[in-house]
Amino acid sequence: MTRSPATPLPPPKARRRLRETAALTQTQLADRVGVTPATVRxxxxxxxxxxxxxxxxxxxxxxxxxxxxxxxxxxxxPESKLEPEAKPQTQPEPEAKPQPEPQPQPQPQPVAAPEPVALTPAQAFDALYAFSAPALVRQTFLLTGRREQARESVERAFQAAWEHWPEVARDRDPVGWVRATAYEYALSPWQRLRPRHRHPEPPPADPGDRTLLNTLLRLPPRHRRTLVLYDGVGLDLPETAAETEASTPATANRLLRAREAVAGRLPALADPQVLHRRLAELASNERLRAAEPPTVRRGGERRARLRTRAAIAFTVALIGTTALTVRTAPTHYEPPVSPGQAVRGVPQRVAPGALSDEELELRQKLRDQVQDGPERLSPRLE
Known part of the structure; x- marks a missing residue:
């Protein structure tokens, strides 16, 4: 079975030029195609x-x-290529008066285009944070159902981006880099061990939003993340698979199962377009605010300093422990002392005193016996 060739498309710059020439916004073009503005972008x-x-x-x-x-x-x-026909001259034409030569008009000097101003790393980071942080907080809220955890996850992700800023600045999709880090932190199993996780937050005021949020939180984390990325953020299937580090068939299977679970409890959301609109409304109805960019940068720098100091202290403690071990360790092998064993047949040691009759008899017997062994035999001549 052969695939039909893909429909040709103009280059990306030409796509944007055609849209701007037609005076269409990305949202209007997305509505006409049936996708999200993020996909058009x-x-x-x-x-x-x-x-x-x-x-x-x-x-x-x-x-x-x-x-x-x-x-x-x-x-x-079209320029006419035919010249007018010559008319017969019956009378001599009067001589034309000399026309004054036109004065040369001053040509306007070309104005040099302003050179683009290079942003500092801090300015570029602040611009990225101001552009994407509010939307990322709302998206992370759909994953966790906790406002403070969503805000903290996005801040931690941006702090990690600030620590690896050269890498993030050269990335094709810096927002995707931060989004993946925020989602990983928000869905980490270690979040359940925190004391704050034991206290539930107040649910949304609207009953429909509350039901939708509870339905999302009942999904497995991988299915929930796939649904939010595809139907909430508006990524296509390959991008969703790449961000969730899964194959495209596995991602499609997760998406179908997540949609079935949502439609089973909320039949009105069986249409993907309706589901996308409801997810956007659920995230927008909550008052979720992100911190200021300088605050996030300072928090990341402070956290990096603490980690550096902790690493230095651990290294110093390890070096000191190693030096103490080398100083106090024995320089030669010392065999272990064998455990003691009881010896039978030896009389117990007693304090000195008068000997009993048996002891006197034993002493006399020992004295009478030859101490040096049997007597020495001397050879005799017979």
Missing amino acids: AWESGRTTPRGRKREAYAKLLKTLAEEETVQAPEPE
């Missing part, structure tokens, strides 16, 4: 490429915009 930046039916619809829309741009553009007037 990824298509126009070249970060992702549409596939399947979305690709066909997107290519058809871009073709329509290109045709409208061609129709609206003024057609150049």
Whole structure:
């Protein structure tokens, strides 16, 4: 079975130019194609490429915009290649008066384009934080159902991004880097061991939002994360699989199971478009605020200093323990002392005193016997 060739698409810059020429916003174009604005932004930046039916619809829309741009553009007037026929002259024409030579007009000097201002690392980090932090906090709230944990997870992720800023700044998708780190921290099993996790937070005020949030929290963490990324954030299937570190078939299976679980409890959310809108409403109805960028940067730097000092203290303690061990350790082998054993047949030691009759008899017997063994035999001549 052979696949049909994919529908050709213009380059990413041309896609954006066609949309801007038609005076369409990314949200309006996303509604016409049936995707989210984040997906359109990824298509126009070249970060992702549409596939399947979305690709066909997107290519058809871009073709329509290109045709409208061609129709609206003024057609150049064709130059006449025929010269007027010469008329017979019956009378001499009067001599033309000399026209004054036109004075040369001053040409406008080209204005140099302003050079782009290079941002410092702190300014670039603050811009990234201000752009993506509020949305990331709302998305993380859908994963955890806890407002403070969502805010803390996003702050920890940005602190990690500040520590690895050269790597994050060169990444194709810095927001995706931070989002993956925040989700990993929010869904960590160690969060259950914290004392704050034992105290539940007040649920949403709206009954529909409360039911939807409880349905999400009942899903397994991997299924919940896949559903939020695909139907909440608007990533396509390959991007969701890459961010969750799973294969595309496994990610599709998780997404289908998560949708079935949600639709089983809330049949009105069986439509993916309705589910996407309800997830956005649930995240937007909560008052979730993120800290200021300088505060996050200072917190990350302070945490890095504490870790560095702890590592130095541990290293110094390890070196001191090693030196003490080398100083006090024996320099030669000392065999272990064997455990004592009881010896039978030896009389117990008693204090000196008068000897008993038996002891006197034994002493006399020992004295009478030859102490040096048997007598020595001397050879005699017979």
